[in-house]
Amino acid sequence: MPTASFADSLPFILRWEGGYVNHPADPGGATNRGVTQKVYDAWRQKQGQSAQDVRQLSDAEMRSIYETNYWRPARCDTLERKLDVAHFDTAVNMGVGRAVRFLQAALGCQVDGAFGDGTLRAVQQCNDLAKTLVNYCNEREAFYDRLVVTNPKLAVFRKGWNNRLNALRKEVGLPGYEADVPTDYGDADHIARVPDIGEDPIYDF
Template sequence: MAKENLPDSMRFIMKWEGGLVDDPDDRGGRTNKGVTQKVYDSWRSRSGQPARDVKQIGDEEVQAIYEGNYWTPAGCDLLRRGLDLAQFDTAVNMGTGRAVRILQEAVGAGVDGQFGPSTKSACDACDLGTALIRYTQIREGLYKRFAQAPGQAKFLKGWMNRLNDLRREVGLPGFERGPEEPDFGDTSYIARIPDLPKGSQLERWD
């Protein structure tokens, strides 16, 4: 439940975030090491640096972006081990706003997309195993929903392989074994899903 869990969590994320991707069907857009061009442009602008191609992103920049854009905003440093990784991985792949809403749904908190004291209390009080099962079920339902959109079906196998590897990593029963190398399914990478617009409700997932 602290920042010291970030390095191990980053190792899991980097297992699934490949190199440069520029697929017109990937709604995340041009991406390198899991960082989209849009996110990289915004981060460099806030840092007072000129824009440049995300292909040139450095490892220190990757670390800073993941911590500042996903780990901290999604409340990962406030969560128990296991739930913090699930939240972090979801924030990276599906956006921090959607990740907070999934977390709130999973632990029985009010779903408003804001990680406040009531959400923290619900996370602290929940049964961790039950919450992780619920969390990953919601995420699976969303992947299956998104795969129905035009051009997105080819990403479903990779999305599910990543999710099942997460289930293995956090110790859910039935997922004790998994491949050593990531299986991206029918593509060579895991597609990024744009975050929910601010104030939007979580999509129906069941």
């Protein structure tokens, strides 16, 4: 059964995922409500079902994919409220491995992309949630900046990425971000997904 925290966090993610898109510059390819065709094919295969167009993604499938592919693997259930939605949103947009790296950097523990005992201890010993949230969001922003420098063609997504990140900062209550952030994808028609560590070497930095 999905946890209450998962149910409470999902609406923020869906706000920024939009509907069906297939932007030529987006490395994720065809995507519906944030679920790429590749992810959908793999999920259906695990269920013993045949592949079908991601445009046919049902609400139940979408919720199950978000929980089993992102919420649980990123260990969002171990995090305090607010940090869990920041981590969940990052896992969806940038992959579980990269989200864990940002979390580790924000907590000041070993950065290896694997949520092991050391990371769990750092989470449990965290006594400054606000500072951790600031650090986490700053790590994510810095990565977007490096990504555009490395891959200039992705600049079309930069405004949307930053709008989503600033909306996340408002969602978790960071000072200076109290104003409403409209759902604005910037210069594209959606927020591009960044391939996770190992999915595409171009993005492994």
